[in-house]
Amino acid sequence: MTLSYNIDCLQYANWSEKIFRQMREGGLDAVHVTIAYHENFRETVLNIERWNRWFEQYPELIFPGRTGDDVRFARESGRTAIFFGFQNPSPIEDDIGLVEIVHTLGARFMQLTYNNQSLLATGCYEEEDSGVTRMGRQVIKEMNRVGLVVDMSHSGERSTFEAIEISERPIAITHANPTFWHPALRNKSDDLLRALGQSNGMLGFSVYPHHLKNGSDCTLQSFCDMIARTADLMGIENIGIGTDLCQDQPNSVVDWMRAGRWTKEVEYGEGTSDNAGFPAMPSWYEDNRNFSNIKNGLRTAGFSDSNVAAVMGGNWLNFFDRSFMSEGSPSVSSKMDAAE
Amino acid sequence: MTLSYNIDCLQYANWSEKIFRQMREGGLDAVHVTIAYHENFRETVLNIERWNRWFEQYPELIFPGRTGDDVRFARESGRTAIFFGFQNPSPIEDDIGLVEIVHTLGARFMQLTYNNQSLLATGCYEEEDSGVTRMGRQVIKEMNRVGLVVDMSHSGERSTFEAIEISERPIAITHANPTFWHPALRNKSDDLLRALGQSNGMLGFSVYPHHLKNGSDCTLQSFCDMIARTADLMGIENIGIGTDLCQDQPNSVVDWMRAGRWTKEVEYGEGTSDNAGFPAMPSWYEDNRNFSNIKNGLRTAGFSDSNVAAVMGGNWLNFFDRSFMSEGSPSVSSKMDAAE
Numbered sequence A, B: 001m002t003l004s005y006n007i008d009c010l011q012y013a014n015w016s017e018k019i020f021r022q023m024r025e026g027g028l029d030a031v032h033v034t035i036a037y038h039e040n041f042r043e044t045v046l047n048i049e050r051w052n053r054w055f056e057q058y059p060e061l062i063f064p065g066r067t068g069d070d071v072r073f074a075r076e077s078g079r080t081a082i083f084f085g086f087q088n089p090s091p092i093e094d095d096i097g098l099v100e101i102v103h104t105l106g107a108r109f110m111q112l113t114y115n116n117q118s119l120l121a122t123g124c125y126e127e128e129d130s131g132v133t134r135m136g137r138q139v140i141k142e143m144n145r146v147g148l149v150v151d152m153s154h155s156g157e158r159s160t161f162e163a164i165e166i167s168e169r170p171i172a173i174t175h176a177n178p179t180f181w182h183p184a185l186r187n188k189s190d191d192l193l194r195a196l197g198q199s200n201g202m203l204g205f206s207v208y209p210h211h212l213k214n215g216s217d218c219t220l221q222s223f224c225d226m227i228a229r230t231a232d233l234m235g236i237e238n239i240g241i242g243t244d245l246c247q248d249q250p251n252s253v254v255d256w257m258r259a260g261r262w263t264k265e266v267e268y269g270e271g272t273s274d275n276a277g278f279p280a281m282p283s284w285y286e287d288n289r290n291f292s293n294i295k296n297g298l299r300t301a302g303f304s305d306s307n308v309a310a311v312m313g314g315n316w317l318n319f320f321d322r323s324f325m326s327e328g329s330p331s332v333s334s335k336m337d338a339a340e
Helices: A018-023 A041-057 A070-078 A095-103 A134-146 A155-167 A190-198 A220-234 A251-259 A288-300 A305-323 A332-339 B017-025 B041-055 B070-078 B097-104 B134-146 B155-167 B190-198 B221-233 B250-260 B288-300 B305-324 B334-340
Strands: A007-011 A030-036 A061-065 A082-084 A108-110 A150-151 A200-205 A240-241 B007-011 B030-036 B062-065 B080-086 B107-111 B149-150 B202-203 B239-241
Touching: A007 A200, A007 A240, A007 A305, A018 A082, A030 A041, A030 A305, A030 B070, A030 B221, A041 A061, A041 A082, A041 A095, A041 B041, A041 B097, A061 A332, A070 A082, A070 A108, A070 A305, A095 A108, A095 A134, A095 A240, A095 B041, A095 B334, A134 B097, A134 B334, A155 A190, A155 A332, A190 A200, A190 B080, A190 B097, A190 B134, A200 A220, A200 A305, A200 B030, A220 A240, A220 A288, A220 A305, A220 B041, A332 B288, B007 B202, B007 B239, B007 B305, B017 B080, B017 B155, B017 B288, B030 B041, B030 B070, B030 B107, B030 B305, B041 B062, B041 B097, B041 B202, B062 B070, B062 B155, B070 B080, B070 B305, B097 B107, B097 B239, B134 B149, B134 B288, B149 B305, B190 B221
Parallel strands: A007 A030, A030 A082, A061 A082, A082 A108, A108 A150, A200 A240, B007 B030, B030 B080, B062 B080, B080 B107, B107 B149, B202 B239
Antiparallel strands: none
16 A cells, blocks of 8 residues: 655644644644745744744644655654745845745745735736746745745736746645636636646645635535546646645634735735635535545545545655755755765 | 864854865864854844855855764864854843744854843843843753753853753853963853863863963963863863954954943953953964864873863764753754654
């Protein structure tokens, strides 16, 4: 039997012992957790400090993940490896030197934009997508050097095509679905997904209702059939799961995600004025304990055991293995390089 | 022949390629470098960013040191491992969570005070030494947990005795000399050094002229005889070198070290109004290339080969081995602990 791993490559829950225990019940070996939306560097460090307290309090459940091997170690020790990511480049402010600093502190994914224009690229909600900026090119190069993955989940299409082109290492869209299935602004076109697959980049399928066909009423079968079609489009080896689980969050948090400090007006994002809060999750995916439902759904949809294992975590693990170590120069993360 | 290591456990030079090359010429396997005097957290991070650029520019000369094994790796690869330290707790501000953050970023030594009262303890220039503070007790405990060494080089005597007592791991005085040899305010009493030795703490002998008998005119023989007497006092296994080399620094830097942002008046520190700048180094120790002069001086003073090796780096390496890893809970630095 193939050893298979379970990896969720995007969550932003209201973390608690309860949720960490549910990760264990669901058999999650690794979770990529969002630790910043609009936070600046110092605020992001405060969020890491909060995680450090959780690591200290619940060492039997979770530990900080840094490399692909930490996923294997999580499996061996019966715990969940937690990998940090940002949904916006706000933690690096206007300082390229912070790219290596946040990587040393554990960040492994950074979105170049969160819906809006950033210093680096254009978000998917701007009317005009002017592509990757001058600083964006420099920061992608530095992210490539240290091993911080470019994540374009919330970026505009042109910016995403350019990021795939500019980045010398494969990029990720950690949480989104194809527009052929559900034409949300946040979902991705066939052309873009094809380019992502051809560059060995990864797509994580989201279970966030606004990204789903029929929203909260989406069926597991429809979701898994969509995964099968996407595998045909971009390659079975380039897809995984990124649920975007926002469990137990109060609606004040979705306000923060959408409006940050950049507007004084109410911002509905993917919601509407009569559906402004977090939407209800589909019945087959309410928390981490349901992770195996997706696995079963894929089997029912006709995926082979090895393809199920690839989608549920094997592909992300391969991606982690080749993405998180620094390349070339001897950064803090891999000083061994220079001596080889 | 015993494999011997060369470690300088305190420098604050005006770093440059020239100095990194001199480290290699002097055979330094590891140097503990001061990266903050009065800097707050964000400023300290800027200083780490500057070091990251040097690591990127000069990978054949230096790399970031994190553990004792990095000293061995430095020897194997013909480079110098650089360990970060702070001369003041200002980088952690009033936030105990920053202790683990700075450790993750590479800090391995932190003085609880620099001459003045701090949030943690009393500096050696205050009239009244009220000992380790409430926050100081908490921070020592946290430093013990993550593997950040308590350094009391610039602290008052009562605070230092208390730090030795409170700390569950041996502490260090990285750069100072005994008062029996030269009664400077910064040098340490017999009683204190005896207590330091009995707790398996380390003393690094300073070559900074204000700490030397006869200042810049101090002879190598006098320095090495002092080391022999100190070995008798506190144990040959508890002493090493911490030169306090401030090579190529302009006098504006000694002003910053002394006055920081805490006074508007001129502060002479260990200097005087007619000797306000950096003092001239003794002729036998002007830069890293002279490290072997001390080795030769110790041999002449009658030290055995194994004792010379212990003082020149072996003792610091033992101390690094047992001091820099986190203990107990699975911090970022040693998540393996929990699984054992």
